[in-house]
Each structure stands twice: as C-alpha cells, then as structure tokens.
Amino acid sequence: MTLKDELLHLMREDEVVREALASTGELFHGYHPEMEKVHLRNAQRLKDLIEANKGFPTVSQVGEEACIAALRILLHAISWPEFMRAHEENLLVLAKNNQVPKSYVAFLVDRIRFYEGRKQVYGTNSDWDENGILRITDVEDPNHLNERRAEMGLQPVQSLVITPLDGEYHPPDPAKRYQEFLAWTKKTGWRTNT
Incomplete structure (x- = not known):
C-alpha cells in the first residue's frame, strides 16, 4: 500500500467509527473510548509513517487529499498532546511554504492552545x-483576527455565537460538562495547573 493510500485508509476508518457513534448519539457524550482508541491507533501509525517518510507527508508527495488526511x-490525536505539539512548529513552516494546507495548520495551532487553556490565534475552536x-x-x-484568518485561508468570523441555546448537541449541564473537560485535560497532560 502506498503512503497516500494508507493515509486515506486510516482516515476512512476514523470516519466509519465516527459515523457509527454519531448515529446512536454516543459520540456527543464525552470522548467515546472507541473513538479515542481509533484516534490513538491512527496517530501511532501516522508517527511511524512520518518517520519512514523522513518528514510529514506534503501535498507534493501524496496529493492534497492524503495530506489533509494526515493533518x-x-x-x-487529542489524547496524545506530545504528538500534536511535536509537529506544530514544522507544520507552520510547511504551511508558510505552501507544502501543506494552511487552514489545517491553523486548526492545529488553535486546538493545542484550546486544550492548554490558552487564547487561540485563529479562532477555529x-x-x-x-x-x-x-x-x-x-x-x-x-481586532486583527480576520487578518490572521485570511493569511491561513480561513473565512472571516462574522459572529462569535455559533448555535442557539437549543439544539441536538446542547449539553444538559454545561458547568458539569466543563468540569469533566478540565479533568480530561489534566488526565491527558494538556494542563497541569488548572
């Protein structure tokens, strides 16, 4: 199997499990153990592929679709903070040189900051x-958020409110959900002093 094919296969596996859990509603009640298992297994395989490839798979190496799958x-890989952090700096360089899609690197930068409890750069979380x-x-x-977003190929933020109070995924107890989230960030090593 080529690197491109394997990356696409791993992403398809992720999507199949996600769709199955979403169809039963299980996906929306915390980080489901089956989803985490798939994410960690795929992340370990991606780590191995990056090492074998001697670098992150770029668009010129595997095409845009497979590069996005790798990203x-x-x-x-949200329960493996070290893995996500280890690639941030290199991916920022690759994005600057148009070797990986910039928007996905913006998502990575913000996701790391979000889980660490820091302010985002691009407002993607x-x-x-x-x-x-x-x-x-x-x-x-x-005040300069939309300028930074434009640099990374993201649309302007028109409103900070994304959904109304009601909705399919609304947490029944937002305060409890937040405390569970904080506990998870400590357990996984994202935060140590919050």
Whole structure:
C-alpha cells in the first residue's frame, strides 16, 4: 500500500467509527473510548509513517487529499498532546511554504492552545459556555483576527455565537460538562495547573 493510500485508509476508518457513534448519539457524550482508541491507533501509525517518510507527508508527495488526511489524523490525536505539539512548529513552516494546507495548520495551532487553556490565534475552536451556548473561545488580539484568518485561508468570523441555546448537541449541564473537560485535560497532560 502506498503512503497516500494508507493515509486515506486510516482516515476512512476514523470516519466509519465516527459515523457509527454519531448515529446512536454516543459520540456527543464525552470522548467515546472507541473513538479515542481509533484516534490513538491512527496517530501511532501516522508517527511511524512520518518517520519512514523522513518528514510529514506534503501535498507534493501524496496529493492534497492524503495530506489533509494526515493533518486530520494529527488533529484527532487529542489524547496524545506530545504528538500534536511535536509537529506544530514544522507544520507552520510547511504551511508558510505552501507544502501543506494552511487552514489545517491553523486548526492545529488553535486546538493545542484550546486544550492548554490558552487564547487561540485563529479562532477555529468553539466550546459551550456557562449558559450552554457554543462560542468561539478567547482569541489573542481579536481586532486583527480576520487578518490572521485570511493569511491561513480561513473565512472571516462574522459572529462569535455559533448555535442557539437549543439544539441536538446542547449539553444538559454545561458547568458539569466543563468540569469533566478540565479533568480530561489534566488526565491527558494538556494542563497541569488548572
């Protein structure tokens, strides 16, 4: 199997499990153990592939679709903080040189900061607030957010409110959900002093 084919296969496996869990509603009640298992297995395989490839698979090596699959696998490795952090700097360089899609690197930068409890750079992560409204979490220098987003190929942010109070995925107890999220970030090593 080629590197391109394997990356696409790994992403398809992720999507199949996600769709199955979403169809039963299980996906929306915390980080489901089966989803985490797939994410960690795929991340370990991606790590091995990156080592064998002597670098992150770029668009010129595997095509845009497979490069995005590799980036998505990395983005889904949320319970392996060291793996995500280890690729941030290199991917920023690759994005600057148009070797990987910039928008996915923006997602990575923000996801790392979100789980660490820091302000985002590009405003790509959302979370439920204390009132149960899904909002983009705090960003650095909000006055220049859309400029930074444009540099990474992202659309302007028109409103920080993403969903109304009601909806299919609304947490019944936002405060409890937030405490569970904080406990998870400590358990996985994203945060140590919050």
